[in-house]
Amino acid sequence: MALRNKPLTEQVALVTGGGTGIGRAFAGVLAESRARAVVIASRREDVLRQTADELNARTGAERVYPYAFDIRDLAQTDALVNHVAARFGAVDVLVNNSGLAVAESVEGITEAGWDKVLETNLRGAMWLVRAALPYMLREDFGDVVNVSSQAGKHGYADVPSYCASKFGLLGYAESLRDHARQTGANLRVFNFCPGLIDVDHTGGDEEPRAGAIHVRNMARALLFTLSLDREVILEDINLYAR
Numbered sequence: 001m002a003l004r005n006k007p008l009t010e011q012v013a014l015v016t017g018g019g020t021g022i023g024r025a026f027a028g029v030l031a032e033s034r035a036r037a038v039v040i041a042s043r044r045e046d047v048l049r050q051t052a053d054e055l056n057a058r059t060g061a062e063r064v065y066p067y068a069f070d071i072r073d074l075a076q077t078d079a080l081v082n083h084v085a086a087r088f089g090a091v092d093v094l095v096n097n098s099g100l101a102v103a104e105s106v107e108g109i110t111e112a113g114w115d116k117v118l119e120t121n122l123r124g125a126m127w128l129v130r131a132a133l134p135y136m137l138r139e140d141f142g143d144v145v146n147v148s149s150q151a152g153k154h155g156y157a158d159v160p161s162y163c164a165s166k167f168g169l170l171g172y173a174e175s176l177r178d179h180a181r182q183t184g185a186n187l188r189v190f191n192f193c194p195g196l197i198d199v200d201h202t203g204g205d206e207e208p209r210a211g212a213i214h215v216r217n218m219a220r221a222l223l224f225t226l227s228l229d230r231e232v233i234l235e236d237i238n239l240y241a242r
């Protein structure tokens, strides 16, 4: 039996870190593609509000909604997902994009630095999935998109906790995919593993800095990924500058 499908225009997306950078580009392309609702969530309410206003003005419709939360706070994370489901009726696409790095050497790594990075990049993503899964199962439809990194495939001496978190996210994604396989859930799990993405020169006619790619390529790749048939498994999308 074919797995349930839903047009993007009926889907509700939650993009963490959607106020800036890659998350903003994801939110923009989802709104332009007329997703039913795109909730962008992170700590800075003013940044989120401004992005939502700009994207809504660009598309001439109210589709992007800001929500302030701290992914390191598990209660706030649960509240975010429950809010999205209550307000919009579903959580169809969860984009785990919030993330940061703390530059510390292997010898100089601190407990505070490690906790900040792991709780934001890895535990937060896991907790969001944990909260969103019941809604995805209820709808018999869900996509989880994780933003890992090239640093989830290669280790770099100056950001050991970041690499551990991004490698960990890929491992967690494998478990989630295996869970979907075992339970038969209509759940897809995609990982982005980008190299350097220029999130400063984002205008349509701006050139990315040397060694980086324009953020629009992340947005295009997201749309392509989501457009694949439900039966298709696409694991990691590795993209970086030539």
Ligand SMILES: NC(=O)c1ccc[n+]([C@@H]2O[C@H](COP(=O)([O-])OP(=O)(O)OC[C@H]3O[C@@H](n4cnc5c(N)ncnc54)[C@H](OP(=O)(O)O)[C@@H]3O)[C@@H](O)[C@H]2O)c1
Residues within 6 Å of the ligand: 016, 017, 018, 019, 020, 021, 022, 023, 041, 042, 043, 044, 045, 047, 069, 070, 071, 072, 097, 098, 099, 100, 120, 147, 148, 149, 150, 193, 194, 195, 196, 197, 198, 199
């Ligand atoms: N740009 C690149 O070259 C590149 C390459 C590979 C992977 N990545 C990954 O791509 C993702 C997006 O990065 P970006 O380059 O677009 O940088 P960015 O603009 O700094 O995005 C990071 C986002 O994470 C949010 N965030 C940080 N701490 C948070 C917290 N405690 N709770 C909730 N949200 C939090 C930030 O919003 P608030 O400050 O408002 O909370 C921000 O919107 C990250 O996971 C990053 O590791 C980036």
